[in-house]
Amino acid sequence: MDQHFEPLLSASDPKQFMSAFRLIQQAYPSTDALLADLVSRLAPSLYEPWYDQDPHGFYGITCAALTENLLPETKRWRPYAQQLWALRKQRRRTPITVDSPGPTSQATAEERWARFNDVTRSNFPAALGICRTFLCNEADRDFFRARTLMQALRDVALGGHKFNYMAQSWLVAERLGLKHAADALVGPLHLLAAADQQFSALDEVVEPAKGRTAMSNQRAARPEGFSERVLYGTERDALEALTELQKATQDGDQKIFDHLLFAAARTLACAARNRWLPAVRAFHTTFLCQECYAWFDPQDRASAVLQAGLIINRAARECRADSKAPALNETIQVFCPTAPFDVLKSVISHSDPYASATAVYAILGMNEEARRELLQMLLAQALKNDGDMCWGHDILFVSETWKAYTRSDSPNRDYFPASAGFLLGQILKKYTLAAEYGV
Incomplete structure (x- = not known):
């Protein structure tokens, strides 16, 4: 060795x-x-x-x-x-x-x-x-x-x-x-x-992928209840929702990833306390499918999109996602912290996920310089934690949600960095190395 x-x-x-x-x-x-x-x-x-x-x-x-x-x-x-x-x-x-x-x-x-x-x-x-x-x-x-x-x-x-x-x-x-x-x-x-x-999903994924028609050239429309069907429906419901979206989306699979990433981020926000890992894994999978899309064989690309949706659906069950969980932007609609950077640092350290998401929303509503500072603060807070608390999932999630935010033109794109704040506010903390490193 x-x-x-x-x-x-x-x-x-x-x-x-x-x-x-x-x-x-x-x-x-x-x-x-x-x-x-x-x-x-x-x-x-x-x-x-x-x-x-x-x-x-x-x-x-x-x-x-x-x-x-x-x-x-x-x-x-x-x-x-x-x-x-x-x-x-x-x-x-x-x-x-x-x-x-x-x-x-x-x-x-x-x-x-x-x-x-x-x-x-x-x-x-x-x-x-x-x-x-x-x-x-x-x-x-x-x-x-x-x-x-x-x-x-x-x-x-x-x-x-x-x-x-x-x-x-x-x-x-x-x-x-x-x-x-x-x-x-x-x-x-x-x-x-x-x-x-475990390959039980394979047949279910391959068959719906063959169902694309000329409808894929129609103007894209956000299907009502898409996220709910992916998160809370059966595997068949999730696959049907995805194939319907594939048929209705003008811009192809890359546009569908916006919907899937939003559904994966919602899975985290709706997960039971301390059951964040399945949701974060599902977000990684969806983001990496998009990132590596050109590397798949052309005949496998539609199936890859469907498989990502199926993994989100399974993650929602594994982390006991609750459809009645509060929305991440619920607090910001009635309360905006006056010093959001100070609040964000404090509530992450004290493990308050909803307050963390609220502070992120407040900063996103400020200027471009504040948004750049937000990214560095989220990364710094993730890196402050010892690596064996999340084994890299946290730092990668912050990175992926920020990239999803900058690439997306969705009106819901603020949800991505807010979910990063939510995760950092939820995970266990241990700062053994931070003081020695000078963080």
């Missing part, structure tokens, strides 16, 4: 950890250089013999990598410190030896994919060997990426997390120029191979 990061990951207290991290920071010219070394030296050793819940492993590092670009350059090391502090609790294992693919390397892409699926669960080292044959040229890589993303999306055993981990790892690999793609993919591929599987 590579020992390069062991002095950092074996630190027993925050002072010792930060001393080691500052040495790491001085040794690397950029966060890209650090990320490349984390992927090549650490990612292959972070896997489990079996998985009965969301694996943390390297996932938090991918969250840090996808969040840091929203921070000022001088603060982009902070997400890595947060997630590496959490990784101290993870066991690092001997990297899996990769078997040679042998004659399989000369087969067609379809034949190699079939062989990859045949051996993934019975002989993972052989599967890794076949995986590497797909990473040698662009056509094979695009083929393998599309297939692995769709396979992970269809496996709903962990509520979308398999897809999230896979998509985030591909995005990290792309950021690093695909040089370390084989190492970046070990974690999500092993999760697909070793965790329980």
